[in-house]
Amino acid sequence: MVVTEHETTPVADSDAASPLVDKSGSRVREMFRQIAPRYDAMNHLLSLSIDRYWRWRTVRILKLDSAAPVLDTCTGTGDLAIAIAKKAPKNVRVVGSDFCHAMLEIAIRKRRAGTTSESIEFIEADSQSLPFPENRFQCVTVAFGLRNVTDTDQGLREMTRVCTPGGQVVVLEFSQPRLIGLRQAYGFYFRNVLPRIGQLFARNDKSAYKYLPESVGQFPDGQALADRMTAAGLTDVRFTPMTFGVATIYQGTKPVAYQGTKVSTTESTE
Numbered sequence: 447m448v449v450t451e452h453e454t455t456p457v458a459d460s461d462a463a464s465p466l467v468d469k470s471g472s473r474v475r476e477m478f479r480q481i482a483p484r485y486d487a488m489n490h491l492l493s494l495s496i497d498r499y500w501r502w503r504t505v506r507i508l509k510l511d512s513a514a515p516v517l518d519t520c521t522g523t524g525d526l527a528i529a530i531a532k533k534a535p536k537n538v539r540v541v542g543s544d545f546c547h548a549m550l551e552i553a554i555r556k557r558r559a560g561t562t563s564e565s566i567e568f569i570e571a572d573s574q575s576l577p578f579p580e581n582r583f584q585c586v587t588v589a590f591g592l593r594n595v596t597d598t599d600q601g602l603r604e605m606t607r608v609c610t611p612g613g614q615v616v617v618l619e620f621s622q623p624r625l626i627g628l629r630q631a632y633g634f635y636f637r638n639v640l641p642r643i644g645q646l647f648a649r650n651d652k653s654a655y656k657y658l659p660e661s662v663g664q665f666p667d668g669q670a671l672a673d674r675m676t677a678a679g680l681t682d683v684r685f686t687p688m689t690f691g692v693a694t695i696y697q698g699t700k701p702v703a704y705q706g707t708k709v710s711t712t713e714s715t716e
């Protein structure tokens with residue numbers, strides 16, 4: 447495992463004792479349905495538009511060196527798919543998938559005739575059972591989406607399965623700053639300021655912006671998430687914290703000799 451920029455070490459999680467956040471598919475889909483019309487504006491406001499920079503950094507590490515298509519899972523309103531289409535050679539098809547119809551409707555409206563976004567294909571699909579054959583996409587990405595997928599490991603396995611051998615799986619996700627002081631200030635902003643601003647905008651669902659800090663607090667980051675990617679069958683997994691560790695890009699390669707991963711199941715007594 448290679449760590450770039452600066453090394454991060456796991457720290458005690460202040461939310462570790464909180465009850466587990468409800469990430470059932472129906473709850474998550476409904477939450478994004480409610481905030482879909484304001485999602486982009488809120489994203490840029492709450493992150494002071496740094497989210498655009500994070501997506502730009504993510505696109506920059508993609509090696510688009512074959513004619514195979516690219517898949518952006520949990521694409522939401524499509525910003526990462528659109529940014530990928532800008533960079534991709536003309537013959538490379540970009541596909542965005544998400545299970546929330548309302549988010550995809552906005553993504554579809556953002557496509558512009560005569561631009562690279564025109565040909566992006568948006569597909570309604572659950573990331574835990576992607577409707578694609580294995581070895582299809584040269585890069586498979588997810589931005590701020592994996593944290594919301596009910597079964598993180600199944601989401602990672604599916605991303606790996608549909609990736610071509612030698613291709614890249616790239617995850618952009620919130621993480622927790624390690625720097626003492628900044629970590630506390632960030633925690634305060636995330637838990638107290640952000641949900642209040644969020645509620646002003648997302649009037650229909652007051653829990654949506656409470657969900658954000660809770661889900662980030664309970665999601666693995668740094669080495670812990672890198673290990674989950676390795677367990678999903680990826681090799682050469684590395685991660686790059688950005689903006690003092692507020693977000694991190696993780697990347698792994700699907701091995702040429704990939705055989706799939708063994709899914710551990712609990713033995714049924716029935």
Ligand SMILES: C[S@@+](CC[C@H](N)C(=O)[O-])C[C@H]1O[C@@H](n2cnc3c(N)ncnc32)[C@H](O)[C@@H]1O
Pocket residue numbers: 471474475478489519520521522523524525526543544545546549571572573574588589590591594595596
């Ligand atoms: C925070 S948004 C991120 C959207 C976009 N990738 C971005 O960078 O702004 C998370 C998205 O993940 C989607 N999502 C969550 N769980 C999913 C699942 N199991 N399958 C497909 N999409 C899912 C939600 O519908 C939502 O659009």
